[in-house]
Amino acid sequence: MTVAASCAMAEPRAVRVKHRLRWGAWLLSAIVLLVTGMLLVAAIRAKIMNLEVFLTYFTSEQVLLGARNALILGTLALALASVIGLVVALMRVSGNPILAGLSATYVYFFRGTPMLIQLLFWFNALPTMFQRLHLTIPFTDIVLLDAPTTTVVTPFVAALAGLGLAEGAYMAEIIRAGILAVDKGQRAAARAIGMTEAQVLRHVVIPQAARIIIPAGGNQYIMLLKSTSLASAIGFLELLRIATDIYSSNFMVIELLAVAAFWYLVMTAFATAIQTVLEKTFPQR
Amino acid sequence: MDTSLKAAAVVLDSVSKSYGPVEILKNVSVSIAPGEVVTLLGPSGAGKSTLLRCINHLETISAGRIYVHGKLIGYREVGDTLHELSDREISAQRRSIGMVFQSFNLFRHMTVLQNVMSGPVHVLRTPKVEAAALARDLLEKVGLPDKADRYPSELSGGQQQRVAIARTLALAPSVMLFDEPTSALDPELSQEVVATIRSLAEQGYTMLIATHEMAIARDFADRVIFMVHGEVVEDVPARSFFTTPRHERSRQFVARHAG
Numbered sequence: 001m002t003v004a005a006s007c008a009m010a011e012p013r014a015v016r017v018k019h020r021l022r023w024g025a026w027l028l029s030a031i032v033l034l035v036t037g038m039l040l041v042a043a044i045r046a047k048i049m050n051l052e053v054f055l056t057y058f059t060s061e062q063v064l065l066g067a068r069n070a071l072i073l074g075t076l077a078l079a080l081a082s083v084i085g086l087v088v089a090l091m092r093v094s095g096n097p098i099l100a101g102l103s104a105t106y107v108y109f110f111r112g113t114p115m116l117i118q119l120l121f122w123f124n125a126l127p128t129m130f131q132r133l134h135l136t137i138p139f140t141d142i143v144l145l146d147a148p149t150t151t152v153v154t155p156f157v158a159a160l161a162g163l164g165l166a167e168g169a170y171m172a173e174i175i176r177a178g179i180l181a182v183d184k185g186q187r188a189a190a191r192a193i194g195m196t197e198a199q200v201l202r203h204v205v206i207p208q209a210a211r212i213i214i215p216a217g218g219n220q221y222i223m224l225l226k227s228t229s230l231a232s233a234i235g236f237l238e239l240l241r242i243a244t245d246i247y248s249s250n251f252m253v254i255e256l257l258a259v260a261a262f263w264y265l266v267m268t269a270f271a272t273a274i275q276t277v278l279e280k281t282f283p284q285r
Numbered sequence: 286m287d288t289s290l291k292a293a294a295v296v297l298d299s300v301s302k303s304y305g306p307v308e309i310l311k312n313v314s315v316s317i318a319p320g321e322v323v324t325l326l327g328p329s330g331a332g333k334s335t336l337l338r339c340i341n342h343l344e345t346i347s348a349g350r351i352y353v354h355g356k357l358i359g360y361r362e363v364g365d366t367l368h369e370l371s372d373r374e375i376s377a378q379r380r381s382i383g384m385v386f387q388s389f390n391l392f393r394h395m396t397v398l399q400n401v402m403s404g405p406v407h408v409l410r411t412p413k414v415e416a417a418a419l420a421r422d423l424l425e426k427v428g429l430p431d432k433a434d435r436y437p438s439e440l441s442g443g444q445q446q447r448v449a450i451a452r453t454l455a456l457a458p459s460v461m462l463f464d465e466p467t468s469a470l471d472p473e474l475s476q477e478v479v480a481t482i483r484s485l486a487e488q489g490y491t492m493l494i495a496t497h498e499m500a501i502a503r504d505f506a507d508r509v510i511f512m513v514h515g516e517v518v519e520d521v522p523a524r525s526f527f528t529t530p531r532h533e534r535s536r537q538f539v540a541r542h543a544g
Contacts, residue, residue, distance in 0.1 A: 188343055189390035189449075193404040193456060194380035197372050203407050207394045285393045285436050 053255040057246065058262065066242035067263040073159055073238060074225035074267070080164030081224070082217070085171025090201075092176050103172065110169035116230050119162035123234040126153045159231035159238075167224055174216045178209030210282040218275030225267045229260075239263055291355040294319045294460055294491040295340060300349035302335055302515075309335045311515045312349070317460075317493060322486045324502040324523070325495040326538065327512035333495035334387075336512070337462045340493070341382040342375050353382055354459055380408060383458030387465040389445040391437035397424065397448050398433040404456040416455075423451040427481050443474030447481050454485075461485065463494040467501075499542050503527055511535045 043049075057063055091103035110118070127149040135145040145152070182205050190200040232241035243260040247253045295317040302310040309332045317323050325333045338344040340351055342359035350367070351358040358378055360367035370378070391400050401420035405411035411419070424430050427447040437445050446466055453461065466482065467475035479500055486492060486505045494501055502509055502523055509526035511519040511534075519526060519535050530536045 183390075185386060185388050185390040186392060189384075189386060189392070190403075191343060191376070192341055192379060192382075192384040192386075193452065194376045194408040196376045199376075199407055203403070204392055204394075208392075211394075282394070285438050 049254045049258060050252070053252050054258055057252075057256060057259045062242050062246065063239070063259055063263070066237060066239035066260075067267070069156075069236070070225065070228040070238040070263075071267055071270075073156065073163070073228045073231060073236070074221070077160055077163035077167055077228075078217075078221050078224050080160065081167035081171045081220070082175075084164065084168030085173075085175045088168060088172035089175035089179060092172065093179055107169045107172055110166050111173075113166075115162065115166045115227055116233060118166050119159055119230055119234055122162045122165075123153065123155065123158035126158070155231065155234045155236035158234055159228070159236045163224060163227060163231070167220060167227075170220055171217065174213055174220070175209065177216075178212040179205060181212050182208045207282065210278075211284055214275060214278045214282060218271060218278070221271045221275070222268050225271060226264055292319075293317060293352070294321070294354060295493065296350075296352040297336070297340075298350045298352070300336075300339065300351060301347050302332075302339060302344065303347050309515050310339070310346075313512075313515070313517055314349075315510060315517065315520065317491065319459075319491050320489045321508065322490075322492045322506045323494070323508045323510060324506040325493065325510050325512060326497075326502060326526075327518075328538070330514075331512040332515040333512055334464050337384070337464050337493065337495055340460075340462055341379050341384055343384075345369070353378070376408075380404075380456050381459045383453035383456065383461040385446070385449050385453055385461070385463045385466050387468050389437070389442070389449045389469070391445055391449055391452070393437055395436075396433065397429070397435050397437065397440070400437065400448055401451045401455050404452060408456065419455060420451070423454050424448070426454070427451045428477075441474060442470045443477045446470065446474075446478045450478075450481055450485075459491065461490050461492045463492065463496065465495055465497065467496065467498045497542075511538065 088103045088106055091099040092107075094100060130149050133145055133147055133149050133152050134143075136143050186204055186208065187200055190204040191197075195203065228238050229240035231238050232244065235241070239260050243256040247256040293316045295315070297313050297315040300310055300313045301308065313332075313336065325336065327333055335344055339346050340353065340358065345359065350360075350362075356378065357367075359375060360369055362368075391397075392403060395403065398417065398420050401423055402413070402416040405416040405419060406413060421430065421433060424433055427450055429444055429447055429451075432440060432444060432448070437448070440448065450466075463482065467478050470478060475498060479498060482492070482494070482501065483505050494506070496502065506523040509519065509521060509523045510517055511526065511530075511532075513534050518532050519530065521531070526535065527539055530539045
């Protein structure tokens with residue numbers, strides 16, 4: 001009674017609200033900024049890079065060619081990997097024990113060995129295994145291809161095959177996860193209205209799985225664009241190979257590595273932009 | 286048998302279904318006449334859903350035969366063997382058998398209109414303009430003309446189920462199967478779905494409805510099939526099921542649900 005009365009009588013008093021200071025986060029920010037600053041200062045003091053040289057090579061014809069080659073190789077490899085991944089994923093979920101087993105084995109081998117080994121393997125093993133490639137359309141005399149294997153398996157072809165096959169194993173797992181995430185009821189409803197298995201896949205399963213496949217696929221695209229640098233090991237003229245070729249003659253190591261790194265960043269930005277557009281095309285519903 | 290088989294909308298002839306050692310359906314024989322509204326009642330696990338899913342071959346059967354309008358479903362009979370039909374042939378049979386699911390199963394990535402158009406456009410290859418006009422008509426019919434451009438996730442459960450019914454109607458099915466159409470809905474929303482189903486009954490659709498909703502069974506069903514443990518215990522006119530249930534299990538069921 002008295003409490004209620006005194007509350008009612010009291011003048012409304014302005015109260016200040018003061019929140020707890022998250023000092024841990026602020027302290028950490030300070031430390032990170034300090035360390036970064038020290039590294040920058042050290043780099044500038046040591047004059048590790050000549051900016052003029054960087055700018056000259058950044059847009060030089062050779063470097064642009066390397067960047068273009070890397071972009072083409074990475075993009076084609078992703079396309080190849082997506083096709084392989086879709087087929088391997090469908091084999092895995094087919095319910096047929098042999099297809100599922102083959103698919104699991106494929107993923108195990110191509111995901112379980114270093115990409116660099118795979119690239120070197122295709123480049124060296126194919127010409128040894130087959131001296132001459134001879135391809136005809138069955139039951140006709142039309143010859144599609146007839147050439148020594150070494151002329152067909154160029155560094156580009158070997159790199160594309162190596163990256164595409166290896167990446168296909170990752171894409172298979174990503175696509176499988178996407179397919180499994182589609183509710184079983186969606187498939188039942190599609191079949192109940194009379195869609196064939198292929199139509200169910202095309203009109204219902206794939207568009208819904210895409211929501212899950214695209215963010216992970218974008219990640220893989222970025223990885224692939226950078227992995228094209230592995231192709232330098234088999235003599236493909238991509239960005240890193242060109243940069244190392246140049247600095248081994250002029251010794252501007254840091255500048256040329258920076259040029260290459262910068263172009264990889266540009267490519268990554270490009271891949272991220274594509275991913276963003278695709279995510280908007282297949283939004284979460 | 287032959288004449289009644291041709292005259293009936295749905296015939297189940299000694300149908301059995303088992304998963305390994307577990308028998309889900311035991312020697313079920315049922316015949317449904319065109320225009321008849323039949324409710325499938327029974328406790329959970331009685332095999333009601335499985336029975337419906339066998340009629341459009343979403344589930345395969347272990348023995349027996351199922352006919353819809355005289356056509357053997359899912360198989361071709363050669364001598365004394367049933368050979369399963371191809372994917373394409375089974376899909377063609379499913380077009381005339383509509384199915385409505387407990388969890389609606391509207392295609393999430395499509396708008397309401399696209400959902401209703403999906404059968405005509407993808408399955409019947411109807412031109413899009415024509416299919417869209419039909420879809421709008423059907424949405425009008427189920428009372429949702431203003432939701433055409435919404436996505437399923439923006440609708441209430443009752444609205445989603447009415448869209449699902451419209452999607453099924455778009456293929457002009459000769460038989461409609463309802464698999465517990467109101468079980469995922471609260472009482473108020475389930476009423477609007479019941480009203481939609483009732484209007485279909487009045488339009489003369491042949492319907493087989495597995496349900497726990499007594500209002501459907503009592504108010505406008507012609508017949509009740511009562512199942513327990515995969516067997517048909519009673520197959521009687523709806524009225525007599527509620528007034529004079531013959532078997533012990535159905536008496537208990539009526540007493541519990543009619544109260």
